[in-house]
Amino acid sequence: MTMTIAGLSIARGGVPVLEGVSFALTPGRALILRGPNGCGKTTLLRTIAGLQPPLAGEVKIDGASEGDDIAYAGHADGIKLTLTVAENLKFWAAIFAMDEIDSALDAFDLRSLRDRQAGALSAGQKRRLGLARLMVTGRRYWILDEPTVSLDRASVQQFADVVQGHLAGGGAALIATHIDLGLDGDTLDVSRFRAKLPDLDNFDGAFL
Numbered sequence: 001m002t003m004t005i006a007g008l009s010i011a012r013g014g015v016p017v018l019e020g021v022s023f024a025l026t027p028g029r030a031l032i033l034r035g036p037n038g039c040g041k042t043t044l045l046r047t048i049a050g051l052q053p054p055l056a057g058e059v060k061i062d063g064a065s066e067g068d069d070i071a072y073a074g075h076a077d078g079i080k081l082t083l084t085v086a087e088n089l090k091f092w093a094a095i096f097a098m099d100e101i102d103s104a105l106d107a108f109d110l111r112s113l114r115d116r117q118a119g120a121l122s123a124g125q126k127r128r129l130g131l132a133r134l135m136v137t138g139r140r141y142w143i144l145d146e147p148t149v150s151l152d153r154a155s156v157q158q159f160a161d162v163v164q165g166h167l168a169g170g171g172a173a174l175i176a177t178h179i180d181l182g183l184d185g186d187t188l189d190v191s192r193f194r195a196k197l198p199d200l201d202n203f204d205g206a207f208l
């Protein structure tokens with residue numbers, strides 16, 4: 001069950017961002033995406049997660065329909081502010097036909113907050129809840145965009161432990177992050193796939 005990214009070209013706001021992106025993501029491994037701000041990591045992750053179509057190329061997972069084995073956590077936490085922490089996780093578990101939320105509560109130290117309305121959580125607590133969501137999806141490929149934003153040092157370690165456990169259980173993770181999480185895996189600098197624009201010195205200006 002390998003995810004293969006083959007010749008993917010992607011655009012944001014109609015402007016090509018990355019071209020010919022190719023790599024494989026294998027179970028048991030993480031792939032860390034690096035690259036300077038604005039080079040296209042978020043756009044790439046959104047495309048792989050099926051939230052926007054590529055200009056060219058494809059995302060294939062051996063033995064699975066497209067997107068069927070992917071869980072995505074982007075910049076937004078995707079939580080319902082008027083539901084409690086436990087209700088949020090139960091909601092997401094139901095979407096993915098899962099029923100157990102206790103391991104997710106424990107892994108992200110959310111048990112004491114389980115009956116708190118999500119709208120009354122701190123930024124870091126909201127992020128922990130947003131990440132705990134991954135554990136109730138049952139999905140193999142975690143696609144994560146800057147997952148550690150707002151997390152304190154202990155929570156970053158907690159998160160890294162959860163991802164490492166996911167890898168050990170046969171999962172895989174594709175993560176855009178600027179920090180070192182110490183995971184089993186490799187690093188890919190996506191700036192080598194930058195689309196060739198007429199004026200490369202003004203890459204950011206092309207989006208105005």
Ligand SMILES: Nc1ncnc2c1ncn2[C@@H]1O[C@H](COP(=O)(O)OP(=O)(O)OP(=O)(O)O)[C@@H](O)[C@H]1O
Pocket residue numbers: 012013014017035036037038039040041042043044203204207
């Ligand atoms: N909604 C949008 N419409 C048009 N252009 C956009 C939009 N969102 C982002 N962009 C531009 O697309 C390019 C790629 O952005 P993207 O968010 O993929 O980069 P990134 O590598 O994830 O950046 P960062 O490290 O800052 O999160 C950037 O130059 C950005 O300004």
